[in-house]
Amino acid sequence: MTLRQTKKLATLGPASDTKEKIRELIEAGVNAFRLNFSHGEHKDHKAMLDIIRDLETEMQRPIGIVADMQGPKLRIGTFKDGRIEVSRGQKIRFDSNPEAGDESRVYMPHPEIFGSLEKDGLFFIDDGKVRCRVREIGDDYFVAEIRAGGTLSDKKGFNVPEAFLPIPALTDKDKTDLKAALDMGLDWIAQSFVQTADDVKEAKALIDGRAALMVKLEKPAAIKNLEEIVALADGVMLARGDLGVEIPPEDVPSVQKRVVRYVRSVG
Numbered sequence: 001m002t003l004r005q006t007k008k009l010a011t012l013g014p015a016s017d018t019k020e021k022i023r024e025l026i027e028a029g030v031n032a033f034r035l036n037f038s039h040g041e042h043k044d045h046k047a048m049l050d051i052i053r054d055l056e057t058e059m060q061r062p063i064g065i066v067a068d069m070q071g072p073k074l075r076i077g078t079f080k081d082g083r084i085e086v087s088r089g090q091k092i093r094f095d096s097n098p099e100a101g102d103e104s105r106v107y108m109p110h111p112e113i114f115g116s117l118e119k120d121g122l123f124f125i126d127d128g129k130v131r132c133r134v135r136e137i138g139d140d141y142f143v144a145e146i147r148a149g150g151t152l153s154d155k156k157g158f159n160v161p162e163a164f165l166p167i168p169a170l171t172d173k174d175k176t177d178l179k180a181a182l183d184m185g186l187d188w189i190a191q192s193f194v195q196t197a198d199d200v201k202e203a204k205a206l207i208d209g210r211a212a213l214m215v216k217l218e219k220p221a222a223i224k225n226l227e228e229i230v231a232l233a234d235g236v237m238l239a240r241g242d243l244g245v246e247i248p249p250e251d252v253p254s255v256q257k258r259v260v261r262y263v264r265s266v267g
Contacts, residue, residue: 007031012048019051032064037177049184067181069174071192072167074158077107083153086146095141116163117142126156128245161246164221169199182210190214190237195221197228218242236263
């Protein structure tokens with residue numbers, strides 16, 4: 001029995017998916033487990049849930065289970081040789097042509113991006129390793145100047161920190177995963193890519209009281225709309241790694257403190 005007020009949330013994966021390992025984690029002080037629905041199949045998550053529930057009864061200790069939804073993932077297309085090298089000052093075109101790219105152009109499979117960018121706006125690829133600034137925008141393309149270069153390989157992530165993206169927080173995959181998680185009887189749903197209160201309303205309607213909703217704050221828009229989002233959610237997860245790509249990393253600690261203070265103030 002512990003008197004600490006801070007709870008420990010542990011993510012389960014291939015290295016910790018046995019009953020013995022999960023028992024060790026509970027004995028070490030884990031209060032809740034996160035099942036990452038970005039990976040694995042529903043049967044795998046159900047198997048881990050069954051183990052946790054068995055141990056919960058056996059050890060007479062309540063254990064929470066969180067189903068973390070993947071959310072929409074923005075990614076660039078593929079390259080003819082699997083990768084290219086880009087350097088500072090280089091210009092490169094991003095367009096809607098699905099053919100494999102090269103040093104001169106990259107396929108952008110998300111049409112929403114073209115209407116969301118602004119001239120001279122910043123965007124990042126591969127968790128911020130490659131940084132670019134928009135120099136020209138067309139209906140189905142944009143041209144960017146590389147500001148920090150490196151290697152670009154197939155289907156790397158794409159971040160637009162300065163723009164609101166008109167993309168729903170719940171994809172078709174998320175809705176399927178959410179239903180499966182609720183049918184399994186998980187305690188919490190963690191919702192990724194939340195930007196507005198409407199995103200939270202959609203998730204709450206689908207959950208319909210069968211689990212609690214934890215919103216993940218990883219977009220600048222979510223911080224901007226913090227009060228409206230928190231008013232609808234049951235809990236908040238500050239995704240510092242993802243947020244640190246979208247905003248200057250040195251701003252993350254102060255944002256975290258502000259979020260924690262506000263969430264505590266509203267109970």
